[in-house]
Amino acid sequence: MAVTEAQAAGTGQHPEQGLSHPVTSTGLSNEKIAMWAFLGSECLLFGALISTYLLYRGRSVAGPFPHDVYDIPYTSVSSFVLLMSSLTMVLALAAMQRRDQRRMRVWLVTTALLGATFIGGQVYEFTVFYRAGLSLHQNLFGSSFFVLTGFHGAHVTIGILMLLSLFTISAKGRLADNRVETVELIGLYWHFVDVVWIVIFTMVYLIPGVK
Numbered sequence: 239m240a241v242t243e244a245q246a247a248g249t250g251q252h253p254e255q256g257l258s259h260p261v262t263s264t265g266l267s268n269e270k271i272a273m274w275a276f277l278g279s280e281c282l283l284f285g286a287l288i289s290t291y292l293l294y295r296g297r298s299v300a301g302p303f304p305h306d307v308y309d310i311p312y313t314s315v316s317s318f319v320l321l322m323s324s325l326t327m328v329l330a331l332a333a334m335q336r337r338d339q340r341r342m343r344v345w346l347v348t349t350a351l352l353g354a355t356f357i358g359g360q361v362y363e364f365t366v367f368y369r370a371g372l373s374l375h376q377n378l379f380g381s382s383f384f385v386l387t388g389f390h391g392a393h394v395t396i397g398i399l400m401l402l403s404l405f406t407i408s409a410k411g412r413l414a415d416n417r418v419e420t421v422e423l424i425g426l427y428w429h430f431v432d433v434v435w436i437v438i439f440t441m442v443y444l445i446p447g448v449k
Contacts, residue, residue, distance in 0.1 A: 273423050277430050280393075284434050287386045288441055294378035302372045304379060308443055309363070316359035317439050320394070323352035324432045327425045337415040339408050346408075349428065350401040353394050360391050383442070390438060393431045400424050 295304060330345035364384070372380045404424055407413045413420070
């Protein structure tokens, strides 16, 4: 049974959120607050990893160095693919808000495919770097680079699994039309990994290091 405005006023819940999403004093549900808190902790994690990379990038005493292995045009295309996935994620959420789950599933799969394309490009890039002599244990640049980008790649992979799980739940008819917040929460995570990559791409690839 749908929650009316009168019932929502008595229970402190938003009428469109249902009984499973109580609204807190902030006006946000517990689930959304938890997601924002999680993303805040992730900001600290990636901030530490990026700082470590910038600190050690120019201190390697032996190559390969960043300018020896980076292929900026290739990475730019890969980055564009990931950024386009944010657009498809927005379209998936918009479809869910219109209660059009069929179209939402199309955009979810498209987002997952774009993310998988980015991961495939990252794996290829890692392979090229390794063949050029850069490894996790080669020098300080290699260690900090692979840890930073590897952690981000792991986060993108987790996001892909979340998207596919949501697709499966919807395809089986187990996702109610009023569960817009479920899609929104996954969208928040996906946009976060995209924004983090913008920072990584700028700080790691575009800002020249010490040769």
